[in-house]
Amino acid sequence: xxxxxPGKAAEVCMFLxxxxxxQRKLVFDETFPPGxxxxxxxxxxxxxxxxxxxxxxxxxxxxxxxxxxxxxxVEMEADCDRCLEPARFPIQxxxxxxxxxxxxIARAEEVEIGAxxxxxxxxxxxGLELKEILRExxxxxLPMQQVCRQDCKGICPVCGQNRNxxxxxxxxxxxxxxxxxxxxx
Numbered sequence: 001x002x003x004x005x006p007g008k009a010a011e012v013c014m015f016l017x018x019x020x021x022x023q024r025k026l027v028f029d030e031t032f033p034p035g036x037x038x039x040x041x042x043x044x045x046x047x048x049x050x051x052x053x054x055x056x057x058x059x060x061x062x063x064x065x066x067x068x069x070x071x072x073x074v075e076m077e078a079d080c081d082r083c084l085e086p087a088r089f090p091i092q093x094x095x096x097x098x099x100x101x102x103x104x105i106a107r108a109e110e111v112e113i114g115a116x117x118x119x120x121x122x123x124x125x126x127g128l129e130l131k132e133i134l135r136e137x138x139x140x141x142l143p144m145q146q147v148c149r150q151d152c153k154g155i156c157p158v159c160g161q162n163r164n165x166x167x168x169x170x171x172x173x174x175x176x177x178x179x180x181x182x183x184x185x
Contacts, residue, residue, distance in 0.1 A: 016056045017127040018064060025057040028070070028130060037131050039139070041078075047088065048075035052134050054095070064101040066123070070094070072134055078146045082154035083162050093141045097133065099123045 020026055030053075034046040054070015073092045080087040099121045153163035158170035 014130050015127055016066070016068070016130055018058070018066070019126060021056060021058045021066065021127075025055050027055045029053045030130065032131065032134070037135050037138075039076075039135060043078050044142075045077045046074060047077045050074040050134060050138070052130065056128070059098070062100075065120075066099045066128065068095070068097045068099070068128070068133060072137055074138060076138065076142065078142075080148040080152060081146050082152040083148060083164055084155065085148055085162065085164070087146055087148035089142060089146065091138060091141045093137060095133075095137050097121060099128060 014030075016026055016028075030051070032050040032052075034049070037046065037050055039046065050072065051074070052070055052072045054068065056066060056068045059065040059067050071092070071094050073090075076089045076091060077086050078089070079085070098119065100123075102122045102124045105122065148164075155161070156163055156168045156170050157172060159168050161168040161170075
């Protein structure tokens with residue numbers, strides 16, 4: 001396990017230790033090259049280093065609650081949802097997150113959670129992995145529809161030509177009239 005230590009910029013700070021946070025606030029300034037943070041979606045690619053700066057500290061008068069604040073920047077690439085060409089997405093995002101020990105909610109009976117608990121993450125063990133937090137933040141910062149540009153024309157449904165590159169002149173097949181009533185809804 002790698003722990004954050006003040007004054008050691010060359011050391012990689014990937015594990016935010018609760019034990020260390022009991023002593024002091026942890027400050028991180030980390031850069032992860034493409035491929036080091038694993039994004040589970042195979043269509044999503046990291047094309048620039050992921051840089052994260054910030055701090056992690058225990059919340060005073062709490063039983064293990066952690067607050068992580070910071071900023072990240074990275075450029076991601078994915079296939080456009082309309083034309084399948086590569087599309088780049090520069091991401092710069094601030095984050096202010098709270099995490100509580102899993103033991104706070106680990107009960108045998110079902111418990112209703114309130115609005116506060118819906119905004120809190122949970123951790124197990126001796127701390128949190130910075131890479132996991134950053135992966136989640138990047139995925140949440142990506143647009144829902146990943147398009148190369150807003151006016152992307154997509155792929156022709158008849159011949160498969162990328163209509164951004166060339167107008168193919170195909171005429172779409174007429175819609176089955178049995179479904180016309182659904183258009184009125």
